[in-house]
Amino acid sequence: MTEPDWRPAESHLxxxxxxxxxxxxxxxxxxxxxxxxxxxxxxxxxxxxQQLSGAAAATILRRFLALFPAGRFPLPAExxxxxxxxxxxxxxxxxxxxxxxxxxxxxxxxxxxxxxxxGRLGDEALIERLVAVRGVGRWTAEMLLMFTLGRPDILAAxxxxxxxxxxxxxxxxxxxxxxxxxAHGEGWRPYRSVACWYLWRxxxxxxxxxxxxxxxx
Numbered sequence: 001m002t003e004p005d006w007r008p009a010e011s012h013l014x015x016x017x018x019x020x021x022x023x024x025x026x027x028x029x030x031x032x033x034x035x036x037x038x039x040x041x042x043x044x045x046x047x048x049x050q051q052l053s054g055a056a057a058a059t060i061l062r063r064f065l066a067l068f069p070a071g072r073f074p075l076p077a078e079x080x081x082x083x084x085x086x087x088x089x090x091x092x093x094x095x096x097x098x099x100x101x102x103x104x105x106x107x108x109x110x111x112x113x114x115x116x117x118x119g120r121l122g123d124e125a126l127i128e129r130l131v132a133v134r135g136v137g138r139w140t141a142e143m144l145l146m147f148t149l150g151r152p153d154i155l156a157a158x159x160x161x162x163x164x165x166x167x168x169x170x171x172x173x174x175x176x177x178x179x180x181x182x183a184h185g186e187g188w189r190p191y192r193s194v195a196c197w198y199l200w201r202x203x204x205x206x207x208x209x210x211x212x213x214x215x216x217x
Contacts, residue, residue, distance in 0.1 A: 004150060006031065009191035013198070016187060018169050018208075022198040025208045031197045033150030038115055040107045041073050042148040043133065046140045047099050048092070060091035076104035099135030106133050123151055146193045155192040157181040165199030168207040 006029040014020040023029075037045075048064070049057040065071045067086060068078060079087075079100060087097045106112045111132055113121060121129070123145060130141035139158055145151040156162055157178040166184075167175050176184075188195040202208060 003032065006191075006194050009152065009194040012191055013188060013195055019188070019195065019198060021208050022169060022202060025210060026198060026201045029194045029197050031146070031150075031194060033146070034148055035115075035150060037148050039112050039118070039130070039144060039148070040076055040103065042144045043103050043112070043130070043136060043140070044073075044079075044100060046143065047096055047103070047135055050096070050135070050140075056091075063090035064092075066090075076107040079104040080108075095135065099133070102134035103136070118149065123154065146196065151193060153190045153192050154196070155182060155185045155188070156196060157185070159196075161203040162196055162199045165201070165203035168205075169199060169202040 010023050010029060014023055034042075044064075045057075045061065048061050052060070064087070065073065067082065067090065068074045084097050084101070087100060088094070092100065103112065110117075111129055113126070113129060118126065126145060127138060127141040130136055130144065131138055139156055142154050142156040142159075146154045146156070160175075163175045163178070163181060166172070166181055185192050185195065
């Protein structure tokens with residue numbers, strides 16, 4: 001797959017002086033989607049990671065894959081054919097077992113679209129389909145659109161890291177409400193996913209290195 005060229009996004013975002021400082025500090029956007037994963041696979045992985053550390057989720061996924069030939073990622077019908085007890089033995093909670101089975105059923109019924117059908121759906125239409133799955137909320141759907149599908153204009157306004165990054169970068173006293181972040185983010189369209197990537201860097205670094213931007217706590 002060709003690496004995404006985010007230079008037009010960076011040029012657009014740099015019209016915002018704070019975004020320009022973020023781009024200068026952190027360099028080119030390194031957001032690299034993984035479109036080889038189907039929505040089904042991406043959501044199985046997301047469900048596994050819910051409320052768990054990365055290491056614990058990785059262990060569960062390794063046990064899960066071991067249930068299938070050659071450890072390959074299963075098809076939805078293969079997940080449904082497994083006894084719930086096998087999924088629980090891999091480490092999935094009862095709630096996650098129900099979520100996995102619902103995901104498999106909704107993938108087979110077409111509610112969760114195939115990779116071929118995804119291109120015909122806009123962002124909001126796709127999110128509406130995905131959140132119909134048990135255990136999949138809007139944030140999970142937004143992460144799939146951004147990190148699996150490479151949709152360029154996703155703003156996960158409820159994400160704590162984004163709100164924290166905004167606070168540090170824009171030097172505001174308190175975490176912004178999601179509505180405030182969405183309002184400000186209108187100026188970042190149609191590249192809000194790239195803006196998210198830079199705000200996450202500001203959260204990680206507690207500001208903009210070398211730019212004098214810090215939280216006013």
